[in-house]
Amino acid sequence: MPTELTQAIVTGYTDYKDNDRMLTLFSASRGRIDCKARNCRKPTSRLLACAQPFVFGEFELFENGERITVNACDVRETFYPLREDVDRFMIASLCTSLCNNIIERESPDEALFSLLYHVLSFLAYSESDPTDLLIAFLLHYLDHAGYRPSLTRCAVCRRDVRSDAVLFFNAEAGGVVCAACPHGGKPVSKLALEAMRRILLLDHDALNKVVLKPVLREEMLPLLKNACANMLGASDRTVAMLDRI
């Protein structure tokens, strides 16, 4: 029976039986992998360290048809500080849950993997404000999923709105909407739009450079949460997580 090595991040788990756990792994080269980690909750298990949320490692998987089992794991990074800060833990959980919503089996996704890996690293080890990191993650996530909000042109009439004084943001319409079009969204400042444009230009390894003024943070986060909720659909479990942040 074949075994395979793959580098992956644990993006979710469900406990079952007394000591077992079903893991969701996000592998850059294979996409989503749902696999069993038998006896991993026993204190003496050699899988104890790897069967935890956010762990990045090289997993040795045993595949038997549809069933995949973790044989072993070389843990490369636990992002341990995430477990010591409730806000950072919640944001990291939201980011992994959002990834689980769009990754598919046997579908490599190196760009999304890179985004998640860097944001988890910065959440765990940098001094960056966790909300700024979430805002950066949400923008790049929406872009990656094909829901990049329109930021320079009105999402309805497609006119360049960079010199307009009054603008609105409507996730359902697809981003910024000019005052002449039926907008139905919230007013949005030029500063917020400019900040979003700049964040989207950053590489993943530079997202810790995002430093937003509190007033801008408070303006941008609800807009992006709303855009994600609009993309996922109101009944999605992850939308409830978004609402708690």
Ligand SMILES: [Zn+2]
């Ligand atoms: Zn318009």
